Amino acid sequence: MKTLQPLTTEQFVKNAKSEKELGIVDYEAFFSTQIKEAHNFAIGPYYWFIGDNSNMLITVASNNIGELSPFSKSEWENKPALFFVENIHPEDSFYVLSAIQFAMDRIVNLPSEQQTDVRINIYARMLNAQKVFRWVLIQMPGLYVNNKNLTTCGLMMITDLTHFNFNSRPILMTLVDKVNNKTEYYHLSLHNELKMENILLPHITKREQQLLQLMLRGLTTPEIADTLFISYHTVENHKRNLRRKTSTKTSVELVHYIMNNNLL
Known part of the structure; x- marks a missing residue:
């Protein structure tokens, strides 16, 4: 079983x-x-910022970041990259x-042509605008890797999940590898020592x-059918198959299972 050990900020x-200098101006x-x-796959209100690994700075942030975090756009920008960590539980x-x-x-x-085919989803608790911790989904929709294979900047997206009620602590991380059609799931293990285990x-x-x-x-079956250009019955068949896979009985139970296990 694969495990991930925690990193200190210094190690990170x-x-x-x-x-490597980036050469990116904007x-x-x-x-x-x-x-x-981003709005096409966001499942709640979200904000974003871009981190520069060359200078270890947050270079730019979305205009609405002050509505979903304790700090305004100007307070986020030009801060050390790990200012982001100060907002995490x-x-x-x-x-x-x-x-x-x-x-x-x-x-x-x-290979460079496949580097956009890996997606990461991380659940964590972060401060909202009222400085209260709530669950969020952390994603990296974009990453710049230079020709020496050193990651030099990344787009981070934080989605507010206040509108979801978790029955238990969710799976901490999902790594989606589109190249190999594989998804890896990691949760926080409390046995003997704290670590993340692949399940x-x-x-x-x-x-x-x-x-x-x-x-x-929040879309209904007819709305989903229209959005995906499939029939009502096809949507219902997909839902039925998903409930079978997850051993859930209703759509509400299915949604809770998906969220608690970070299956997206």
């Missing part, structure tokens, strides 16, 4: 910092496609850093993931 900085323009597409921060480092290591070892969960197809994202956004 040592691993993540790149000595970070927001560089990631403009990913930023524009102390019990979660070591594992978030470990998960990000694991994903970056996986990505930079892929087995049902395989969810790409079409099922699309359907689940729409369900999580």
Whole structure:
């Protein structure tokens, strides 16, 4: 069984910092496609920021970041990259850093044409605008890797999950490898020592993931059918198959299972 050990901020900085100059002037323009597409897969209110590993700085943040975090856009920008960690619950921060480092290591070892085919989803507790911890989904929709395979900047997206009620602590990380059609799931193990362990969960197809994202956004079966250009009965068949895979009886139970196990 694969395990991920937690990282301290010092270890993360040592691993993540790149000595390579970026040559990127407008970070927001560089990631403009990913930023524009973010709303298509967001399952709640979200904000984003871009981290520069060369200077270990947060270069730019979304205009609404002050509505979903304790700090305004101007307070986020030009802060040390790990200012982001100060907003994470102390019990979660070591594992978030470990998960990000694991994903970056996986990505930079892929051929350049495949580096956009790995996605990471991380659950953690972060501060909202009222400085109260709530669950969020941390994702990396975009990553820039230079020609020496050193990660040098990344787009981070934080989605608020206040509207979901978790029955238990969710799976900490999902790593989706589109190249090999494989998804790895890691949860926080409290046995003997704290670590993240790789566990087995049902395989969810790409079409099922699309359907689940729409369900999580509150769309009904007819609305999902129209959005995906499939029939009402096909949507219901997908839902039935998903309930069978997850041993759930209703759509509400299915949504809770998906969220608690970070299956997207």
